[in-house]
Amino acid sequence: MSNPDEPKIEEGVVKTTQPVSSAVADAVAGARRHEPHEPARQHLPEKLYEPRRAVHNKRIDGPFRRFKWLVMFVTLAIYYGTPWIRWDRGPYAPDQAVLVDLAHRRFYMFGIEIWPQEFYFVAGLLIMAGIGLFLITSAVGRAWCGYSCPQTVWTDVFQHVDRFIDGDRNARMRLDAAPWTWSKALRRAFKWTIYLAIGFWTGGAWIMYFADAPTLVHDFWRGEAAPVAYITVAVLTLTTVTLGGFMREQVCIYMCPWPRIQSAMMDEKSLTVTYKDWRGEPRGSLKKARKDPEHYGDCVDCLQCVAVCPTGIDIREGPQIGCITCALCIDACDRTMAEVGRPRGLIDYATLEDCKREAAGEAPRPVWKTLLHPRTLIYLGIWSALGLAMLFALGTRSRIDISAAPDRNPPFMLLSDGSVRNSFTVKLRNMSTAPRRMKVTLDGLPGAVMWTSTTSREAAARSIETTVPADATAPLRLYIAAPKGTGEQPFSFHLVTLDKQAERDTAKVTFSGPGAGG
């Protein structure tokens, strides 16, 4: 921590003797946001919290920046657009493609409908997301952080707003330093209004996932939506503006646990954004380098990599927790390298293993080779196995259910003709989106017949038919009369749907009786 790289460079240490691993060790120890020459603190820190220094990152263009644009558009389009996709589920279910219906405890996702007792599907998805993160991290490092983390995406949006209103890096730095005037205040007010609008839009999109989107928008503007909708939008507007508009990289560095977890999951085979110090050091300006080409490395110290970095760090200090591996510095440095006529890739995606190899003078390996190593393949295997298992479960799951609870008080009843009667509360569950005709049949219990609380005993039979409404659990009170002398014995209710699918389910229960001679 307390031993920055600069002194070594001044001493002119031979490039290859500076091990990459020392930089890694520094990075693992924590974020390095202090001045490189700041002496190590001997006593208690005077301040526990270092005030934020605003990051004014410079606009850059390049393949990675274009990829980032693409990811940003796709993820935002998914986020804002999904609730508006319609999905026809017939007259008995909502026709919103993705809907978390908390009031009725249903989760709809395109053709899939999840009931609360099927929550293991959601749990499985979360586990898959977790393993997916392991997989991505072990393969391409902190790609999640760099491209698709919501904090990254919205910070990027806000930074573009800054750029649009206040101008690029230098203009923004000037404006920041300038005294407060009416024009600056107006500019800021304008910018913060746009922040608020973005935040509001973000919070507004969130609640669309929990209710029918067009209806909710309508109710929302007429002041007729549920209070929780307004509260949610208010809270999300505020958090979006605070986290994306003002805290930005602080969230990544101080608040978010992922960087720590991801650093722990990365190894020397994971891709990460690396400054190839054996090639760049000692750095010197173009002028100095021209004068003494033997002594200086490829880095011309143009500081473009620092200027474009959205978290305001200097990647040349080695891998560090503040780096979200967005690769914008690669774009910036490649551009500089092109200008000064040196090969690209002074800063590049590389694994630590490859760094060592390259530092030792070997040729760089193609990137795809770095992706195939045992850890990635094992994660991929587990991840796909889980996915296939879930798909299988989803394809074969039953959309009906029967459960039966016997009356315990009294457990059985003698009827006037001597027969034994039991009563059951049977619940028929129809999880499909249309009413279904179902037939409940007695399985076992010879000679017994049953009737319900809404049919007369004369109509008693071995089976009854009923229609269960769409998406509902229907309680059914069943009386079963078995011939005189029937004793305690197991039997079951057999349920079958009277439609093409003919789905089946069985509830095993026990018939209570006095037994023969009772």
Added chain:
Amino acid sequence: MANKRIDEPTGTETVGHEWDGIEELDTPMPRWWLWTFYITIAWAAVYVVLYPAWPLISHGTQGVLGWTSRGQLAKEMSAADAARQSLREQIAAIDVEKLAASPDLMSQAVAGGAAAFKVNCVQCHGSGAAGSAGYPNLNDDDWLWGGSLPAIHQTILHGIRQPGDDQTRTSQMPAFGDILEPRQISDVAGYVMSLSGKGPANAAGAQIFADNCAVCHGADGKGLRQFGAPNLADAIWLYGGTKQDVMRQVRAPRHGVMPAWQGRLDPVTIKMLAAYVHSLGGGEDFTQVTETPVEQSNEQP
């Protein structure tokens, strides 16, 4: 007084305690914490003024808002009553025999009746309404006075052998101990047992039955509801089904009494009770009313 001193690295005074070289600094409490503390004190003072708080000898301070937990309960109860009002009005307006025609109302009435039953009826009929010797089982299909909704309703309204109620259900079986010889009583009891398939028939008993019992219980012993005369040919016995039980009942019959609930319970509750008793599984004369016998329900599992 322990020797206080200034701690050099921090510049804070110590409190003068020292344990194994570790000293305690006299750091002031955080201001936010103090302020929170002061605010709670102020809040407590305000609370004492507004709400009942301070116990005195016979009562407590009342608080200027006049709030009481009893008052709040009463308010919530009346709100709940008000919410039930429309249901009660609907049930009040409908004839009890028509209740079954509206499944929604019926199921509400059954639920209300179940609650009323637990308060008023379980003392005699048992918590599962299974009764016991002398107290009819309401789950079975044997009804002395009829098991249709109106018949049950009538029984609950006016009770059984309830003095002072001219519409009450009354039946009286003569005590044959004064009329028949013990031998004859044994014979007729044996014949009655045979009616429900317990033991052989005997001609002497049959003759005695025809002469003395058939008037009320019918020639075949199947009972007559208009007299409240029990069916002797079934498997259900109110006072026990052994020959001894039957003989005792012939000799000196016992007669149960049920209170008339009219006047004790409101008409709506009585209707609900009738619906509940009818729903226990033995109800009669049920006209099938619904196309699909299952009510719409979004009940969660």
